[in-house]
Amino acid sequence: MRAFRAAVEAGDLDAVEALLAEDVVFTSPVVFKPYPGKAITASILRAVSEVFEDFRYEQELAGADGRDHALVFTARVGERELSGCDFLHVDEDGLIDRLTVMVRPLSGAHALAEAMGARFEQIAKEAEARAR
Numbered sequence: 001m002r003a004f005r006a007a008v009e010a011g012d013l014d015a016v017e018a019l020l021a022e023d024v025v026f027t028s029p030v031v032f033k034p035y036p037g038k039a040i041t042a043s044i045l046r047a048v049s050e051v052f053e054d055f056r057y058e059q060e061l062a063g064a065d066g067r068d069h070a071l072v073f074t075a076r077v078g079e080r081e082l083s084g085c086d087f088l089h090v091d092e093d094g095l096i097d098r099l100t101v102m103v104r105p106l107s108g109a110h111a112l113a114e115a116m117g118a119r120f121e122q123i124a125k126e127a128e129a130r131a132r
Contacts, residue, residue: 001069001088004096005057013049017042021095029084029103030113039130041099043123044116051077051115067091077115082108 007015017038026041027034035041049055052075059072069088074081084103091097103109116123 001071001090001096002060004069004086004088005060005071008049008055009057011049013042013046016045019096020099021091021093021097024095024097024099027098027100028116029101029109030116037127037131040123040127042130043127046126047116047119047123051112051119053077077108077111080108080111082112 001019004016004019007013007019020038020041022038023036024038024041025034025036026044028044035044055073055075057071057073059070061070061072063069067090069090071086071088072083073086074083076082082103082105084101087098087100087102088096089098103112
C-alpha cells in the first residue's frame, strides 16, 4: 500500500494512523495475542518508530485483488540488524483492517521484544488516551 509506505518513510505517524480502520487488528512478531483496535495499533506503531533505527522498505508486493499487500523492510534495534515484512489487508473503504508484522532473525526479534516491552506501559497509557 503506497500511502502507508510513504507515510512510514516520511515519519508521518498521523497519516499512518489515518489509514487504519477503527477495527484494525495488529499482530505483533513478539507476542502471541493480537491487538484489536486503532488506538492500540497506532500507539504500537509510534513506539516502533522510536525503536527501529535505519528503517527502510526494500520491496512492495500486492495481491491480485489489490487488498493484500506485503512491504519487506530492514532495520536495526540497537546492535541487532533485522529484516521483516508488514502484511497489510485493506477493507472495502481502503483502510487497513489487518496488519501483521514478521521479523527475523531470532536475535533481532528478541531485541525488538525487549525494547518494546520496556515501552509497553507507556504504549498502553497512550492507547487508552487515544481511545477516549
